[in-house]
Amino acid sequence: MEVPILKQRNYLIASVQAVLTDQDLVTLRDRLVAQVGRFRSDGVILDVTGLDVMDSFSVRTLRDMAHMIRLRGADTVIVGIQPEVAFSMVQLGLSLEGVPTALDLEEGLAYLDARTKRARPSVK
Amino acid sequence: MSDNRNKNRDRQLTGEPRSALHDESHAEVLRELVAHLRQNRTQLREVWASRIMGARFLTAMTNEEILAECSSVYDNYLGALETGSIEALEAYARDLSERIIPRGVETHEVVGIVLLLRDVLARSLFSKYGQDLQVLTRVLDAYEPAANRIATTVAVGFVQERERIIRQQQEAIRELSTPVLAVRERLLILPIIGILDPQRARQLTEQLLRGIRVNRARVVVMDLTGVPTVDAAVANHLVQTVEAARLVGADVIVTGLAPELAQTLVTIGVDLGKMATVGDLQGGIEEAEKLLGYKVVPSDESAEQQIR
Numbered sequence: 374m375e376v377p378i379l380k381q382r383n384y385l386i387a388s389v390q391a392v393l394t395d396q397d398l399v400t401l402r403d404r405l406v407a408q409v410g411r412f413r414s415d416g417v418i419l420d421v422t423g424l425d426v427m428d429s430f431s432v433r434t435l436r437d438m439a440h441m442i443r444l445r446g447a448d449t450v451i452v453g454i455q456p457e458v459a460f461s462m463v464q465l466g467l468s469l470e471g472v473p474t475a476l477d478l479e480e481g482l483a484y485l486d487a488r489t490k491r492a493r494p495s496v497k
Numbered sequence: 498m499s500d501n502r503n504k505n506r507d508r509q510l511t512g513e514p515r516s517a518l519h520d521e522s523h524a525e526v527l528r529e530l531v532a533h534l535r536q537n538r539t540q541l542r543e544v545w546a547s548r549i550m551g552a553r554f555l556t557a558m559t560n561e562e563i564l565a566e567c568s569s570v571y572d573n574y575l576g577a578l579e580t581g582s583i584e585a586l587e588a589y590a591r592d593l594s595e596r597i598i599p600r601g602v603e604t605h606e607v608v609g610i611v612l613l614l615r616d617v618l619a620r621s622l623f624s625k626y627g628q629d630l631q632v633l634t635r636v637l638d639a640y641e642p643a644a645n646r647i648a649t650t651v652a653v654g655f656v657q658e659r660e661r662i663i664r665q666q667q668e669a670i671r672e673l674s675t676p677v678l679a680v681r682e683r684l685l686i687l688p689i690i691g692i693l694d695p696q697r698a699r700q701l702t703e704q705l706l707r708g709i710r711v712n713r714a715r716v717v718v719m720d721l722t723g724v725p726t727v728d729a730a731v732a733n734h735l736v737q738t739v740e741a742a743r744l745v746g747a748d749v750i751v752t753g754l755a756p757e758l759a760q761t762l763v764t765i766g767v768d769l770g771k772m773a774t775v776g777d778l779q780g781g782i783e784e785a786e787k788l789l790g791y792k793v794v795p796s797d798e799s800a801e802q803q804i805r
Contacts, residue, residue, distance in 0.1 A: 452746065456706030459744035463737040469744065476713055476746030 376401045380412055384485055386478070388420040395430055402438040409447045416485035417442050420478055422453030432467040439472040448488050450474065452481040524581070526639040531579040533625060534618055542571050545617045552613065554606045558597075566593070574614060578643050583650045590654030598659060607655045608648070615644045675701045677708035683715040684785050685747075686778070690723030698734045705738060709747045716788050717742060718781040722753030732761045739772050748773065748788060752781035 374397055379386045385408055387401060405417055419435070421427075439449035452475045454462075462468070475481040534541065546567045549555060555563050570593070577586040594607075622640060626633040674697055678686050685708055689701065709717065719739070727735070739749040751774045754762070775781040786793060 454744045454746075456703070456710060456741070456745055459706060459741040460702055460737070462744060463740045468740055474744050474746050476710065476715075480713070480715070480746055 378404060378408060380408075380414070383413070383415045383489070384482070385409065385412065385414045385417045386420065387417070388422075388478075390423040392424065392426065393431070395434075398431055398434045402434055402441070405438060406441045406445060409442055409445050414447050415489045416448045416450065418478060418481040418485065419449065419451045420453045420481075421451060421458075422455070422477070425455060425458060427454075427458050427462050427467065429465070429467055432462065432469060436469055436472055439469075448473070448485060450481045450484050452477050522635075523639045526635055527578060527581070527643060530622060530636055530640060531575050534575055534578075534621065537621060538571065541617055541621055542567050545571070545614050548613050548617065549610055552609060554609055554613075555602060557600045557602060566597075570610075571614070574618075574647060577647050577650075578640075581643065583646060586647060586650055587654055590651045591658055594655045594658035598655075598662060604652070604655060604659070608652045611648045611651045615648060618644070671700070675704050677704050677712075679712050679714070680718075680782065681786070681789070681791065683713060683789055684782075685709065685712055685714045685717045686720060686782070687717060688720045688723065688778075693724055693727050693731050693735075695731060695734070698731045698738075702734070702738045702741065706741060706745055709742060709745050714747045716785040717747050717749045718752055718778065718785050719749055720752045720778045720781065721755070721758060722778060724758060725755060726757040727761060729761060729765050732758070732765050732767075736762070736765075736767050736772065743771075750775055750781045750784055752776065752778050 374391055374393065376387050376389055376393070376397070379388070385405065387405060389401075393401070405419075408414070409417060419438075421435075424431075435451060439451070442449045450473045451469060454474060473484060475484050542564075546564050549563060549567070550560065555566075558566070569589075573586055573589045577583055597607075619637075619640065622636055623633070626636050674691070675687070675689065678688070680686050685705075687701070687705055687708075693701070705717065705719075708714065719735075735751075739751065742749045749772070751772060753776070754774060773784070775784050783793075
């Protein structure tokens with residue numbers, strides 16, 4: 374299943390609605406990393422509300438993706454991790470080290486707004 | 498079971514199959530002996546009450562209370578013997594249990610009291626019908642199963658009531674044990690008081706993560722002032738809870754760590770970079786307000802002076 378990537382102002386939003394195979398995830402990672410450059414985006418929001426399982430591969434892929442996007446000059450925030458998923462991830466020792474997380478899309482947008490305002494003060 | 502055995506004994510004694518006629522005669526015998534027991538109510542009740550006191554049952558109640566309870570139990574007992582219906586007695590036993598359990602009456606006391614009454618009544622029957630062995634056998638055949646049934650009913654009713662109370666209290670403790678409170682918009686506090694066992698820790702995690710979603714919290718202050726100490730497993734669980742809360746989008750500030758608790762956390766090697774800690778709850782809430790961009794100022798100067 375291909376995950377739709379929406380461009381919203383200077384952000385990209387990818388919303389995962391169903392369970393993804395490993396290949397889907399890798400494809401998503403590559404597309405996002407490529408599109409960040411094409412659209413000159415400041416931030417990426419990855420909404421994983423639809424995921425009810427996170428294994429070590431998906432966590433590592435998500436973390437790598439965030440770091441790659443960082444290197445391309447944008448911030449990533451992962452939103453909508455379900456409580457049960459969050460706790461089982463922690464118990465399995467799969468932490469998203471260094472990747473910001475937020476409750477939902479709205480919070481993610483607020484986080485990115487705050488980040489970009491601080492990093493790039495608007496030119497008057 | 499005992500009822501059946503009695504029926505069998507009955508059959509052996511009389512040498513004839515059990516019939517409806519027999520049930521009739523049972524009921525008749527019961528009616529007769531209830532009439533006898535009613536007649537001697539005052540005296541038998543006195544004997545019973547004095548034996549209760551002699552056995553040191555119901556020490557939590559005064560003698561007058563015991564006498565009053567005895568009268569009503571006695572009447573209900575006879576009623577159940579006479580009609581053979583235990584529903585009324587069941588309701589009465591429940592009602593009685595409800596009244597006496599809060600006063601600290603124990604199961605062995607209740608069972609003992611009912612068995613004492615059974616004994617007192619049986620003795621009275623012995624002395625009345627003792628001369629004629631055949632009549633006595635018939636009377637006992639009618640009396641024993643009924644009395645056993647009553648004793649069982651009362652004991653079961655009492656135990657059930659106790660279990661109901663225990664269940665209710667467990668429920669209450671469970672709900673009370675981990676409240677998740679919203680102090681400000683997007684700010685939750687989670688005061689934890691008492692021993693944290695693995696089960697409670699798990700429940701705490703669940704309620705916290707759910708609370709974060711429901712209240713859309715950004716910051717949570719977890720106050721451990723009331724937790725004297727935890728073992729390594731629970732400490733680990735707390736660290737995991739903090740991490741999980743971050744994943745669902747809230748920062749956790751841990752406050753009020755007791756020295757022993759701090760030691761346990763250091764011993765298991767917690768990464769202090771991941772866990773924000775502040776000395777006490779007040780400091781934690783101030784820190785949280787700072788994170789959320791709140792600034793608390795007195796509404797006017799006179800109030801400020803009053804505080805000082």
